[in-house]
Amino acid sequence: MRRTTIQLRQAAIVLAAVATVGLAVVPSTRSxxxxxxxxLNEQQWNExxxxxxxxxxxxxxxxxxxxxxxxxxPRQAVDLMVDFHKQPEPKxxxxxxxxxxxxxxIDRAALAKLKPEERKKRLQExxxxxxxxxxxxxxxxxxxxxxxxRRMVESPRQLEEKLVLFWHGHFATxxxxxxxxxxxxxxxxxxxxxxxxxxxxxxxxxxxxxxxLRYLDNDKNVKQHPNENLAREIMxxxxxxxxxxxEQDIKGAAHALTGYGFDRRSFEFVFRANAHDxxxxxxxxxxxxxxxDDLVDLILEQPATARFIARKLFVFFVHEDPSQQTVxxxxxxxxxxxxxxxxxxxxxxxxxxxxxxxxxxxQIKSPVQLVVGALRSLNIKEANxxxxxxxxxxxxxxxxxxxxxxxxxxxxxxxNTNTLFSRHNFAAPLVTPATKPAGQRIPAAADVDLxxxxxxxxxxSAADIVDYLTEACLVTTISDARRQLLIxxxxxDQPLPAxxxxxxxxxxxxxxxxxxxxxxxGMPEYQLT
Amino acid sequence: xxxxxxxxxxxxxxxxxxxxxxGAAVPSFLIQTALAGPQAQSGEPILVVLQLSGGHDxxxxxxxxxxDDYARNRKQTxxxxxxxxxxxxxxxxxxxxxxxxxxxxxxxxxxxxxxGYPNANRSHFKSMDIWHLADNSERPSxxxxxxxxxxxxxxxxxxxxxxxxxxxGGESPRAVQGRKHGGIDFRGAERYRYMVGDQxxxxxxxxxxxxxxxxxxxxxxxxxxxxxxxxATVNANASSDQIRTLVKRTAxxxxxxxxxxxxxxxxxxxxxxxxxxxxxxxFQGGFDTHRDQRARHDQLMADLNGSVTAFQRDLAQxxxxxxxxxxxxxxxxxxxxxxxxxxxxxxxxxxxxxFGPSVKAGVHGQLPSLAANDLDRGDLKHNVDFRxxxxxxxxxxxxxxxxxILGEKFPLVDCIG
Numbered sequence: 001m002r003r004t005t006i007q008l009r010q011a012a013i014v015l016a017a018v019a020t021v022g023l024a025v026v027p028s029t030r031s032x033x034x035x036x037x038x039x040l041n042e043q044q045w046n047e048x049x050x051x052x053x054x055x056x057x058x059x060x061x062x063x064x065x066x067x068x069x070x071x072x073x074p075r076q077a078v079d080l081m082v083d084f085h086k087q088p089e090p091k092x093x094x095x096x097x098x099x100x101x102x103x104x105x106i107d108r109a110a111l112a113k114l115k116p117e118e119r120k121k122r123l124q125e126x127x128x129x130x131x132x133x134x135x136x137x138x139x140x141x142x143x144x145x146x147x148x149x150r151r152m153v154e155s156p157r158q159l160e161e162k163l164v165l166f167w168h169g170h171f172a173t174x175x176x177x178x179x180x181x182x183x184x185x186x187x188x189x190x191x192x193x194x195x196x197x198x199x200x201x202x203x204x205x206x207x208x209x210x211x212x213l214r215y216l217d218n219d220k221n222v223k224q225h226p227n228e229n230l231a232r233e234i235m236x237x238x239x240x241x242x243x244x245x246x247e248q249d250i251k252g253a254a255h256a257l258t259g260y261g262f263d264r265r266s267f268e269f270v271f272r273a274n275a276h277d278x279x280x281x282x283x284x285x286x287x288x289x290x291x292x293d294d295l296v297d298l299i300l301e302q303p304a305t306a307r308f309i310a311r312k313l314f315v316f317f318v319h320e321d322p323s324q325q326t327v328x329x330x331x332x333x334x335x336x337x338x339x340x341x342x343x344x345x346x347x348x349x350x351x352x353x354x355x356x357x358x359x360x361x362x363q364i365k366s367p368v369q370l371v372v373g374a375l376r377s378l379n380i381k382e383a384n385x386x387x388x389x390x391x392x393x394x395x396x397x398x399x400x401x402x403x404x405x406x407x408x409x410x411x412x413x414x415x416n417t418n419t420l421f422s423r424h425n426f427a428a429p430l431v432t433p434a435t436k437p438a439g440q441r442i443p444a445a446a447d448v449d450l451x452x453x454x455x456x457x458x459x460x461s462a463a464d465i466v467d468y469l470t471e472a473c474l475v476t477t478i479s480d481a482r483r484q485l486l487i488x489x490x491x492x493d494q495p496l497p498a499x500x501x502x503x504x505x506x507x508x509x510x511x512x513x514x515x516x517x518x519x520x521x522g523m524p525e526y527q528l529t
Numbered sequence: 530x531x532x533x534x535x536x537x538x539x540x541x542x543x544x545x546x547x548x549x550x551x552g553a554a555v556p557s558f559l560i561q562t563a564l565a566g567p568q569a570q571s572g573e574p575i576l577v578v579l580q581l582s583g584g585h586d587x588x589x590x591x592x593x594x595x596x597d598d599y600a601r602n603r604k605q606t607x608x609x610x611x612x613x614x615x616x617x618x619x620x621x622x623x624x625x626x627x628x629x630x631x632x633x634x635x636x637x638x639x640x641x642x643x644x645g646y647p648n649a650n651r652s653h654f655k656s657m658d659i660w661h662l663a664d665n666s667e668r669p670s671x672x673x674x675x676x677x678x679x680x681x682x683x684x685x686x687x688x689x690x691x692x693x694x695x696x697x698g699g700e701s702p703r704a705v706q707g708r709k710h711g712g713i714d715f716r717g718a719e720r721y722r723y724m725v726g727d728q729x730x731x732x733x734x735x736x737x738x739x740x741x742x743x744x745x746x747x748x749x750x751x752x753x754x755x756x757x758x759x760x761a762t763v764n765a766n767a768s769s770d771q772i773r774t775l776v777k778r779t780a781x782x783x784x785x786x787x788x789x790x791x792x793x794x795x796x797x798x799x800x801x802x803x804x805x806x807x808x809x810x811x812f813q814g815g816f817d818t819h820r821d822q823r824a825r826h827d828q829l830m831a832d833l834n835g836s837v838t839a840f841q842r843d844l845a846q847x848x849x850x851x852x853x854x855x856x857x858x859x860x861x862x863x864x865x866x867x868x869x870x871x872x873x874x875x876x877x878x879x880x881x882x883x884f885g886p887s888v889k890a891g892v893h894g895q896l897p898s899l900a901a902n903d904l905d906r907g908d909l910k911h912n913v914d915f916r917x918x919x920x921x922x923x924x925x926x927x928x929x930x931x932x933x934i935l936g937e938k939f940p941l942v943d944c945i946g
């Protein structure tokens with residue numbers, strides 16, 4: 001049995017180190033009102049933009065952290081986010097064992113030789129072994145999911161975790177099909193290894209990734225009976241996009257991928273030479289004895305690939321409607337850098353367009369962004385990860401179980417009358433954490449002691465507190481009238497005591513602060529970032 | 530868009546879910562749901578759309594048991610002649626569809642054979658979009674779903690979100706998204722509420738106020754997503770109390786304890802409760818049977834059979850069966866020749882199913898030929914465009930013109946009335 005204990009990830013993100021490559025020169029043909037991909041200048045840099053960068057290139061942060069980022073110039077701020085490998089490697093304990101649980105194999109002949117009592121005992125032993133193994137696998141999967149969301153909440157390398165989430169949605173793979181937490185873990189580490197590294201390396205990794213090979217049935221793709229599932233999705237969803245390939249290309253790709261499988265016990269990649277088609281295949285009009293690695297190279301040569309990836313990253317980080325020109329320019333940066341992602345990401349995060357009104361405060365938070373951001377905005381470290389995961393699932397995003405190979409649509413698809421209640425109810429356990437009325441089984445995501453979090457921040461009035469919390473939680477400003485409603489809520493019938501007196505009335509103060517927080521979390525602005 | 534909706538809020542209040550504005554003790558823009566009886570609008574025809582997600586192998590539901598090509602192509606996944614519930618000498622229903630067979634005999638079940646569309650796409654997502662949008666023109670409304678366009682067309686000036694309701698799905702289907710109508714979505718009735726309000730009435734009321742006021746304000750910078758969310762929140766709260774009350778009222782009338790069974794049971798309760806919803810949307814997933822199809826598909830058929838049969842029985846007992854037609858579709862059928870994993874890959878044409886006493890029972894259209902020469906790269910060719918079925922339902926059942934909704938005129942299928 002293979003055992004990998006990860007205390008400190010030793011495999012350094014070597015590929016991300018190339019992120020030090022300078023920014024590519026952006027063609028200056030663009031002169032739209034947004035300024036396109038032209039870099040933001042120092043005069044335009046302000047706290048709101050620093051916050052925007054923190055919430056998009058990460059999951060959010062406190063007003064203090066915004067101020068720290070704002071103190072840098074925009075280029076330094078972007079470098080700090082994108083060159084995350086320069087920050088210390090965060091430590092998050094996780095123990096992952098391979099392989100997945102064995103099926104109960106009963107040697108009937110051997111059993112037949114045993115006496116009836118012994119036979120019964122032996123059968124019981126086997127069943128217990130299998131039960132234990134299944135239970136271990138279930139527990140390990142729970143550990144894996146909690147480990148990941150804890151990283152999002154706590155890792156200082158925020159863009160790394162944000163990108164891992166992006167790649168998980170891009171190369172969407174579901175645990176219920178894969179049935180191996182070990183394989184889901186190794187895939188997650190593949191995403192982390194190349195998060196801001198090289199897309200070509202990532203795509204090569206994917207055609208060797210046991211979780212993906214299982215998810216899209218490539219273990220069944222043999223030369224006698226080619227299975228097109230992986231070949232099709234690689235082109236449609238992972239690299240080229242609909243309309244940039246033919247059915248003939250898919251056929252050729254499926255043949256190139258024959259024999260790319262994995263060992264069913266160890267969940268390690270295996271190339272089955274006897275199942276691989278050694279005949280010539282034609283892909284994109286080019287004929288040769290291609291294998292899966294050649295297929296990736298052929299795909300990377302297609303200009304559509306850089307466009308597709310650039311567009312998808314833009315949509316994830318900026319807004320849903322990039323101009324064709326912007327996509328072309330970002331794709332050019334990607335190609336000029338041989339698919340290294342960091343230079344393109346720096347161009348993107350520094351661009352006028354990233355900070356344009358169409359981008360700032362207009363993105364609908366994904367459920368993961370919502371719950372992770374909720375904790376990060378208030379600098380809450382002790383999260384109940386079980387509750388966080390249950391909450392995102394309720395809102396329509398189950399980590400390691402995307403709805404299908406297309407991943408999550410994002411944007412307005414997150415919102416309907418049902419998921420809105422789930423999003424608003426995320427705050428419900430905060431109101432009366434002690435009692436749980438019938439029908440409500442939402443555990444609190446964290447024990448929030450707002451009085452403790454706020455008492456040393458020199459907040460002298462209810463208005464100060466409202467301003468601090470709305471700044472921490474909302475990326476857009478609110479009208480005076482609505483701000484006044486929040487102040488009235490906090491004031492209640494009698495004024496809030498000064499922070500120096502909170503010690504003695506902690507319970508009352510906390511109840512009022514929590515009510516304010518819950519009200520803010522129910523505002524439509526809270527759903528946006 | 531939202532601002533228009535708020536401008537006609539009076540209409541919303543008087544025609545919506547029995548909503549009333551309440552007295553001066555609370556801010557006038559606070560919407561409260563009336564728990565009193567709904568405004569029954571009996572007699573209006575209702576359409577229930579059942580989406581079979583993943584690409585349903587129609588050949589395993591309406592089985593051409595007597596067809597040699599079927600036997601030749603389906604060695605592992607075949608359903609044999611002695612197992613099917615025979616409809617005629619050529620085709621029969623899957624053995625788990627006994628309730629459907631009874632419905633057929635009672636005049637409440639119709640099959641439309643060989644449904645698809647030109648230049649079929651084998652991608653789940655692309656093909657599902659094609660079925661949801663049902664408009665490949667360049668006109669601006671083509672990006673909305675066909676049911677959304679129906680609502681925009683038939684309920685012009687009525688922004689009531691309850692006209693269309695989707696039950697049990699994770700995501701809101703594109704089909705119901707209209708320019709004006711987005712509909713109501715909920716997975717389960719019990720949790721469909723703002724729980725903070727249960728515990729702290731003041732916070733519950735402030736929550737509604739903060740969302741309503743976001744819609745009423747005119748900020749310097751237009752943020753369409755903000756309006757969208759605030760409007761959906763107002764809609765959600767307006768529908769929450771009543772839906773939960775109606776669903777609580779009814780007992781389980783023999784529905785299987787599955788996702789689909791629960792969804793259809795909820796729909797039956799809402800219909801009986803007199804909501805003026807005209808289109809309900811429900812889901813069953815799991816049809817993407819690339820491997821080990823037989824066991825998986827047998828289960829799906831059992832669930833479909835139990836859920837739909839219980840739904841029809843429930844509606845009949847409540848006296849609503851005559852005004853409900855249920856239509857089942859999938860984004861595509863599956864490859865005629867099975868694969869090496871005892872499964873089938875993505876294909877093209879397949880059958881659609883219609884239920885209810887108002888359908889013209891029986892089999893409509895022809896099963897496309899399974900002969901190798903007649904296939905389109907291994908797949909069944911369609912005989913009937915799915916938009917013909919939509920057009921028939923819009924014209925013969927919902928009583929509206931189909932052309933403005935579907936963009937062009939499609940020949941009707943004689944499957945209603």
